[in-house]
Amino acid sequence: MTLSRRKCIVFGLCTYISAQLSVGIKEASGLMAMDLGGSSDPYVKVYTCPDKSKTFETKVLMSTLNPVFNENFSFPIQKSSLMKSRVVMQIFDFNRFSKHHIIGELRVVLGSVDWNHVIEEWQDLAEPAKFEEENLGEICFSLRYVPTTSKLTVVVLEAKNLKSMDIGGSSDPYVKVQLALDQRKWKKRKTSVKKKTLNPYYNESFTFNVSFDQIQRVHLVFSVWDHDAVSRNDAMGKIFLGCDAAGNQLRHWADMLSSPRRPVAQWHQLLTSEQVNSTLTLKRRIPLQSRMPFL
Numbered sequence: 657m658t659l660s661r662r663k664c665i666v667f668g669l670c671t672y673i674s675a676q677l678s679v680g681i682k683e684a685s686g687l688m689a690m691d692l693g694g695s696s697d698p699y700v701k702v703y704t705c706p707d708k709s710k711t712f713e714t715k716v717l718m719s720t721l722n723p724v725f726n727e728n729f730s731f732p733i734q735k736s737s738l739m740k741s742r743v744v745m746q747i748f749d750f751n752r753f754s755k756h757h758i759i760g761e762l763r764v765v766l767g768s769v770d771w772n773h774v775i776e777e778w779q780d781l782a783e784p785a786k787f788e789e790e791n792l793g794e795i796c797f798s799l800r801y802v803p804t805t806s807k808l809t810v811v812v813l814e815a816k817n818l819k820s821m822d823i824g825g826s827s828d829p830y831v832k833v834q835l836a837l838d839q840r841k842w843k844k845r846k847t848s849v850k851k852k853t854l855n856p857y858y859n860e861s862f863t864f865n866v867s868f869d870q871i872q873r874v875h876l877v878f879s880v881w882d883h884d885a886v887s888r889n890d891a892m893g894k895i896f897l898g899c900d901a902a903g904n905q906l907r908h909w910a911d912m913l914s915s916p917r918r919p920v921a922q923w924h925q926l927l928t929s930e931q932v933n934s935t936l937t938l939k940r941r942i943p944l945q946s947r948m949p950f951l
Contacts, residue, residue: 665700665745665762665781677704677731677766679743681714682776683724688759690749695719697750698759699903704731704741710934711927713903716750739767746784750904752922755794758784792893792928793818793854795831795878798921799897799912801871808835808866810876811859812847813921818854821882821890826852828884829892834877835864839936842874849883871913872899875936880926893926896936 665684681700690696697718703711710731717723733741746761760781769775794816800809812831821827828851834844843864850856866874875898882890897909908922 665747665779675732675734677733677738677743678728679731679745680728680776681725681745683722683726684747684781685722685778687721687723687747689721690757690759691719693719696721696759698723698747699750700725700727701744701746701748701903702729703744704733705744707733707737707741709930711931713905716904716907718750741766747781750907753796754923756904756925760784791817791819792926793880794923794925795880795893795895796921796923797878798919799876799908800917800919801866801912802917803868803871806865806867808864808871808876809861809919810845810864811861811919811921812878813859814855814857815880815926816855818856818880818926819892820854821892822852824852827854827882827892828852829854829856829880830883831858832877832879832881833862834879835866836875836877836936837870838873839875874898875900876909877932877936878924879929891929894929894932895924895926896932900936 665681679702681702684698684700687696687698697716698720699716700714701711702713712729714725714727717725743764743766744761747759748756749759750756761784762779762781796813796815798811798813801807810833812833815829815831818827818829828849830849831847832844833846835842845862847858847860850858875896877894877896879894880892882892884890895905897905899906899909901909904922904924908920908924911920
């Protein structure tokens with residue numbers, strides 16, 4: 657990738673206090689046009705490395721090369737790890753039906769930061785690093801919510817570029833769809849198993865009864881698993897949506913809510929279970945007496 661145009665980002669790196677690092681993404685300027693119309697739909701992905709336990713995303717700003725985000729994110733990090741860590745800020749161009757292309761990135765070595773001051777400065781974006789980012793593949797599904805009937809319909813369409821889990825270089829993937837209410841596991845479904853493929857096609861539909869009051873409080877969790885007939889099934893990737901989600905996941909959920917009765921499909925990049933679980937803490941299943949009003 658050739659960074660032919662000036663692409664820079666201003667960020668605020670706040671003071672390190674009580675094992676918490678706060679990173680503020682302010683704005684970017686002069687981004688590369690990634691769309692045919694001469695613009696882009698940028699958002700920023702933020703994480704720390706080498707301990708990439710949490711990944712945050714800003715909102716997507718449509719049709720702009722000069723986005724203003726003004727979003728802040730906090731990372732738990734011990735002082736002993738701080739001097740050996742980096743903050744990575746990657747700008748992507750959002751696309752609902754295809755891969756999100758990276759525009760550029762900025763890496764800040766935390767060991768060189770003066771913690772007596774807040775950093776707020778413009779820096780040029782660099783080409784993305786060719787290491788460290790584990791690609792777990794992508795999943796495409798559609799969501800449809802009908803408030804008048806309290807029906808939430810999920811169609812798991814397909815996945816691609818999944819991680820090879822078997823010795824032969826393939827996998828036997830299936831998708832588990834889990835609905836959680838008030839952070840408690842509630843209902844779950846799963847697709848069929850597709851044998852020996854890293855690009856499975858499902859087109860399988862599941863319908864949940866969810867009232868309009870409950871739709872504001874549910875999380876929808878998608879996890880991809882490799883089926884094994886003789887040993888434990890292995891997790892391959894995970895993603896969650898809901899009103900507490902962020903970035904592309906929140907956008908998909910909001911688009912569904914704003915378009916009742918219409919299916920809304922979108923591709924999502926899979927994350928590790930650790931990344932999702934660190935943000936979404938699900939409790940045990942709701943007791944029977946608490947679930948009865950939903951029947």
